[in-house]
Amino acid sequence: xxxxxxxxxxxxxxxxxxxxxxxxxxxxxxxxxxxxxxxxxxxxxxxxxxxxxxxxxxxxxxxxxxxxxxxxxxxxxxxxxxxxxxxxxxxxxxxxxxxxxxxxxxxxxxxxxxxxxxxxxxxxxxxxxxxxxxxxxxxxxxxxxxxxxxxxxxxxxxxxxxxxxxxxxxxxxxxxxxxxxxxxxxxxxxxxxxxxxxxxxxxxxxxxxxxxxxxxxxxxxxxxxxxxxxxxxxxxxxxxxxxxxxxxxxxxxxxxxxxxxxxxxxxxxxxxxxxxxxxxxxxxxxxxxxxxxxxxxxxxxxxxxxxxxxxxxxxxxxxxxxxxxxxxxxxxxxxxxxxxxxxxxxxxxxxxxxxxxxxxxxxxxxxxxxxxxxxxxxxxxxxxxxxxxxxxxxxxxxxxxxxxxxxxxxxxxxxxxxxxxxxxxxxxxxxxxxxxxxxxxxxxxxxxxxxxxxxxxxxxxxxxxxxxxxxxxxxxxxxxxxxxxxxxxxxxxxxxxxxxxxxxxxxxxxxxxxxxxxxxxxxxxxxxxxxxxxxxxxxxxxxxxxxxx
Amino acid sequence: xxxxxxxxxxxxxxxxxxxxxxxxxxxxxxxxxxxxxxxxxxxxxxxxxxxxxxxxxxxxxxxxxxxxxxxxxxxxxxxxxxxxxxxxxxxxxxxxxxxxxxxxxxxxxxxxxxxxxxxxxxxxxxxxxxxxxxxxxxxxxxxxxxxxxxxxxxxxxxxxxxxxxxxxxxxxxxxxxxxxxxxxxxxxxxxxxxxxxxxxxxxxxxxxxxxxxxxxxxxxxxxxxxxxxxxxxxxxxxxxxxxxxxxxxxxxxxxxxxxxxxxxxxxxxxxxxxxxxxxxxxxxxxxxxx
Numbered sequence: 107x108x109x110x111x112x113x114x115x116x117x118x119x120x121x122x123x124x125x126x127x128x129x130x131x132x133x134x135x136x137x138x139x140x141x142x143x144x145x146x147x148x149x150x151x152x153x154x155x156x157x158x159x160x161x162x163x164x165x166x167x168x169x170x171x172x173x174x175x176x177x178x179x180x181x182x183x184x185x186x187x188x189x190x191x192x193x194x195x196x197x198x199x200x201x202x203x204x205x206x207x208x209x210x211x212x213x214x215x216x217x218x219x220x221x222x223x224x225x226x227x228x229x230x231x232x233x234x235x236x237x238x239x240x241x242x243x244x245x246x247x248x249x250x251x252x253x254x255x256x257x258x259x260x261x262x263x264x265x266x267x268x269x270x271x272x273x274x275x276x277x278x279x280x281x282x283x284x285x286x287x288x289x290x291x292x293x294x295x296x297x298x299x300x301x302x303x304x305x306x307x308x309x310x311x312x313x314x315x316x317x318x319x320x321x322x323x324x325x326x327x328x329x330x331x332x333x334x335x336x337x338x339x340x341x342x343x344x345x346x347x348x349x350x351x352x353x354x355x356x357x358x359x360x361x362x363x364x365x366x367x368x369x370x371x372x373x374x375x376x377x378x379x380x381x382x383x384x385x386x387x388x389x390x391x392x393x394x395x396x397x398x399x400x401x402x403x404x405x406x407x408x409x410x411x412x413x414x415x416x417x418x419x420x421x422x423x424x425x426x427x428x429x430x431x432x433x434x435x436x437x438x439x440x441x442x443x444x445x446x447x448x449x450x451x452x453x454x455x456x457x458x459x460x461x462x463x464x465x466x467x468x469x470x471x472x473x474x475x476x477x478x479x480x481x482x483x484x485x486x487x488x489x490x491x492x493x494x495x496x497x498x499x500x501x502x503x504x505x506x507x508x509x510x511x512x513x514x515x516x517x518x519x520x521x522x523x524x525x526x527x528x529x530x531x532x533x534x535x536x537x538x539x540x541x542x543x544x545x546x547x548x549x550x551x552x553x554x555x556x557x558x559x560x561x562x563x564x565x566x567x568x569x570x571x572x573x574x575x576x577x578x579x580x581x582x583x584x585x586x587x588x589x590x591x592x593x594x595x596x597x598x599x600x601x602x603x604x605x606x607x608x609x610x611x612x613x614x615x616x617x618x619x620x621x622x623x624x625x626x627x628x629x630x631x632x633x634x635x636x637x638x639x640x641x642x643x644x645x646x647x648x649x650x651x652x653x654x655x
Numbered sequence: 656x657x658x659x660x661x662x663x664x665x666x667x668x669x670x671x672x673x674x675x676x677x678x679x680x681x682x683x684x685x686x687x688x689x690x691x692x693x694x695x696x697x698x699x700x701x702x703x704x705x706x707x708x709x710x711x712x713x714x715x716x717x718x719x720x721x722x723x724x725x726x727x728x729x730x731x732x733x734x735x736x737x738x739x740x741x742x743x744x745x746x747x748x749x750x751x752x753x754x755x756x757x758x759x760x761x762x763x764x765x766x767x768x769x770x771x772x773x774x775x776x777x778x779x780x781x782x783x784x785x786x787x788x789x790x791x792x793x794x795x796x797x798x799x800x801x802x803x804x805x806x807x808x809x810x811x812x813x814x815x816x817x818x819x820x821x822x823x824x825x826x827x828x829x830x831x832x833x834x835x836x837x838x839x840x841x842x843x844x845x846x847x848x849x850x851x852x853x854x855x856x857x858x859x860x861x862x863x864x865x866x867x868x869x870x871x872x873x874x875x876x877x878x879x880x881x882x883x884x885x886x887x888x889x890x891x892x893x894x895x896x897x898x899x900x901x902x903x904x905x906x907x908x909x910x911x912x913x914x915x916x917x918x919x920x921x922x923x924x925x926x927x928x929x930x931x932x933x934x935x936x937x938x939x940x941x942x943x944x945x
Contacts, residue, residue, distance in 0.1 A: 392688040607865025608844040
């Protein structure tokens, strides 16, 4: 007869699971995808299982007793969405093993099923393609294959094989995973845990891994949430609430109604009750409101509130580890050349994948372009050089690069690049058509520049005084004035700005806020029928770039 | 008796509803954690004030209404022995209808004799408005529910809506328009043109540079797709863009003459929470939606 699982073995299995997750937790952390920012899944899951594995002994040696102690420890330590769900899985397992001295594999398998059901019931809106799905698939697959000659070993082999298969399927169920080219992080964490448990069954020693809870202050980059940031994802709010007899009738307390209340204030809700303790995990815009409401029922044991905009600050690095799935290749990728933070940001928000630093005063090399192309996984890469002196280097790089079809759109100014990119529509079009349209949009644009003159001379019939500001377009000088706004206004007049639909004003690093505003309102009063848009481009050299579209 | 219902997402106001003896279900939005039910928490919608608030950076959210609210709306009529026809905004745009289904299922168990009919306008704001406006007239004229439903089966697809948006941040946040790709971020000076398709979903169908071009494109769709246009109203909705609406009206008058029946409405705040300020749209009778 096959080995039975008793309290001691189960405890060691959980410890083994925790250790294996610890070793691999950075892999799990890296699977976090925007936009479901919820801290580092690997850390959260480890802290959760570790607080179960290291729960102080309470004299109970039976399987049921040990499982209950571990589940309670995990309840107290549960963090993050996946962590909370993990703690529910173990709570369900403990319920399935209650009162048992030990269990055979069939009984144990049933307890795992109960764990899956409990996890689903704790989540307000279960999302498929997550740890929930992965665990359910594996438990039901391994359960179906349970027969008379099944052993602990064969059961766990089945469990792990389906955990892995189901994990690989998660991107098919959840679009955010597919887009990010990863599998679900919580599911991956679970795979490591169960593998660690299996190692113990196979005789692995535990305690060989020095684990320490990453409980210290997390590194957050507060610069990622600025004065202008919009709180899109709210706060990840987690707490343990001890229901108070003075506030609520413990008998009549209805966890479902309580969960509905939480749901009305946020999403990603996971909440459940264990005796007089209620665990809540919610993403909310108004944590204060949640806390106020909940305090009507009890007092907080622990509290954690994190701005989720800060949690996913680390740049996604293209890691090729075991659990990444092939990132779907885009049809079109975009590289642009620009300088000035505002301009670069504008291009990124328009959909540029990579912005190569450069422009008038600093022309990027072919090597710079090839590096940029390498960062893009696309069939066709469109390149906007945005400067006459850069087009050749871009074309040369395009000819050398063989991993994608690279098309250089010969834009001579950032204005042309901006215009072409903002009007670009690639849906259902072939590269020739897209490149042709991009060129057409660029050709319809006039770009004027205002810069400080470096010497006194006469050009194109305009007397230029050293230190004045000149307005020019296409290497023809149209205006000169000691005042940069005047130079810009005369330039607009000479370029027949009134005939265009949009005047885009890109303010350079050397233009002050006052000057920019002054020019913008002057343009508004002169060209009432034209839409005037001002962007703080921050570009060097050109105080103003005026784009006429 | 048959009782007619619609909701505030159709841009119907209490005065309009009263004209057709129609009842209004209030679809809420939330600002700073406070949920506001249009025409229950205020009497008159102050559009300018609302859209100025959005311009200042406030991003409202919207939410489904609860099962119990649906029960509160419908039960008194079932209890009274009335049947209900609810002409609603697009089912494809909101989760709220799941709650409605649950409420109605329970009510019909309690009142097995009663009937609950729905017409999905497969749109929101003016798409729904122009349809409920015609159904309201039929209802007032005493048409049977079967007549109204069979009219809707044929005609709902013949009310087309095209609109342009000014600031994509609202749409991107709500995720309710397909085709708004990453490559359409902050479209400064460029406006995406959006159509509500046969499935009742919003799809982006291109873009125009400059407001004039965007308005002309709306006119062009009206010319290309319009059918029996003068036999129906043409409805313009805007989110506080009076000047642009005046321009669009002038374009329409020049094209169709002064006898075109144009009605202008300001987009309700709940829908406005998803489209943001400065949008302009047009709904008209067409040869069919895309």
